[in-house]
Amino acid sequence: MPENYSISRRRFAQLLGVGTAVVAARPAFGLPTIVAQPAVALPTAPTTIVRLSSNENPYGPSPMALKAMTDAFSLTWRYPDEHSETLIDMLAKLNAVTSDQILLGDGSGEILKVAASAFTGPLNSDAKPVELAKPTRGPALTFTPGRGKMVVADPTFEAILNHARISRAEVVKVPLTKTYAHDLAKMAAEAKEGLIYICNPNNPTASITPKDELREFIIKTPKSTMILVDEAYHHYADSPDYESVIPMFKDHSNLIVARTFSKIYGMAGLRVGYCVAQADTIRRMRPHQTWDSVNIMALAAAIGSLNDPEQVPNGQRWNAQTKQFVLSEVGKLGYQHIPSQANFVMIDVKRPVQPLIGALRERGVQVGRPFPALPTHMRVTIGKQGEMETFLNAFRDVATGSA
Ligand SMILES: Cc1ncc(COP(=O)(O)O)c(C=O)c1O
Incomplete structure (x- = not known):
């Protein structure tokens, strides 16, 4: 188990050859000389807190991503056109689609935000389409105001709800089923134009919605209602009942599938995601986005990650091993969990979770916040082995009543 796998700050500094490499990499024409300033200390990851609250990948980015960022330093003065195009082409190839069927975020x-603003809004809106200024690249765009409700599961990843509210859309929450799947029949019954958000695997429950049900739901949903399937945790799912719905988008103009580089690719701090959808759907989304919203370092890192054949299988294997260890230890203490298809677990602590979260925090372990729909469940991200041992020691302490 690679406890020391992620590259330390010191090693990273060595990789960058701090100072000299940066100066040496500056383009050699007419730029003002940069006078060295006293170093401003960057925030470091706090060493005293074990952070198991944000479903990050504790092993971090691929060494090839770090190398690609180092190489990109000399290009940071430029807009990221070519890097953007390269990543889009790579993602198109990876997903067997064309480059106009990919939108980076x-x-x-950002993809969730863009989808909410493009496809939700007041149902009585009669605002007319607006012609927009032509962007630096690509075709001219028309902005058509979003219309219709946002329908989501409860609980689910909530960021998109706020975006829909800002669009003044009605938001409808539909409880998960007893098996923690999306209740697709009820969600379909609630929807009226607008957007249905399906998080699969779902955050915070780490549960999946079975592939047959999801497939049938996508086939039956009227084209006037958009469906956004968020596959942020796709790479961690290994159940035979799970499958990505990306291949379905070709036959379904109302389907958008979102993916991220924040989880298995370990790049949460860099900010890269994307979606796959039909070109016309992407055209409707694009006006809601900032031009060039993905920066060149993040693009370089994403390109580097995709070139590393080890990144995904390593992340899957290490997560699976540590998750199995944690769940077996939690089981020995008499606690159940929701079957997990992600890099985090939902443990039923059999009492209101809030005091336990506080007690763990006092012992230097930060777990997920409480989720009102599941008030006795604690969401714990799977960190490295040593971090999980720290969690388990603290959990034993607080859960057996000595807290
Ligand atoms: C289900 C889900 N979707 C999207 C996101 C946002 O990811 P990103 O870092 O790509 O914005 C998260 C982050 O935790 C998530 O859990």
Whole structure:
């Protein structure tokens, strides 16, 4: 188990050859000389807190991503056109689609925001389409105001709800089923134009919605209602009942599938995500986005990651091993969990979770916040082995009543 796998700050500094490499890499024409300033200390990851609250990948980015960022330093004065195109082409190839069927985002969070603003809004809106200024690249765009409700599961990843509210859309929450799947029949019944958000695997439950049900739901949903399937945790799912719905978008103009580089690719701080959808759907989304919203370092890192054949299988294997260890230890203490298809677990602590979260925090372990729909469940990200041992020691302490 690679406890020391992620590259330390010192090693990273060595990789960058701090100072000299940066100066040496500056383009050799007419730029003002940069006078060295006293170093401003960057925030470091706090060493005293074990952070198991944000479903990050504790092993970090691929060494090839770090190398690609180092190489990109000399290009940071330029807009990221070519890097953007390269990443889009690579993602198109990876997903067997064309490049006009990919939209990059500043994290998949931006894709969620763009989808909410493009496809939700007041149902009585009669605003007319507006012609927009032609962007620096690509075809002219028309902005058509979003219309219709946002329908989501409860609980689910909530960022998109706020975006829909800002669009003044009605937001409808539909409880998960007893098996923690999306209740697709009820969600379909609630929808009226607008957007249905399906998070699969779902955050915070780490549960999946079975592939047959999801496939049938996509086939049956009227084309006037958009469906956004968020596959942020796709690479961690290994159940035979799970499958990505990316291949379905070709036959379904209302389907958008979001992916991220924040999870298995370990790049949460860099902010890159994307979605796959039909070209016309992408055209409707694009006006809601900042031009060039993904920066050149993040693009370089994403390109580097995709070139590393080890990044995904390593992340999958290490997560699976540590998750199995944690769940077996939690089981020995008499606690159940929701079957997990992600890099985090939902443990039923059999009492209100809030005091336990506080007690763990006092012991230097930060777990997920409480989720009102599941008030006795604790969401714990799977960190490295040593971090999980720290969690388990603290959990034993607080859960057996000595807290
Ligand atoms: C289900 C889900 N979707 C999207 C995101 C946002 O990811 P990104 O970092 O790509 O914006 C998260 C982050 O935790 C998530 O859990």
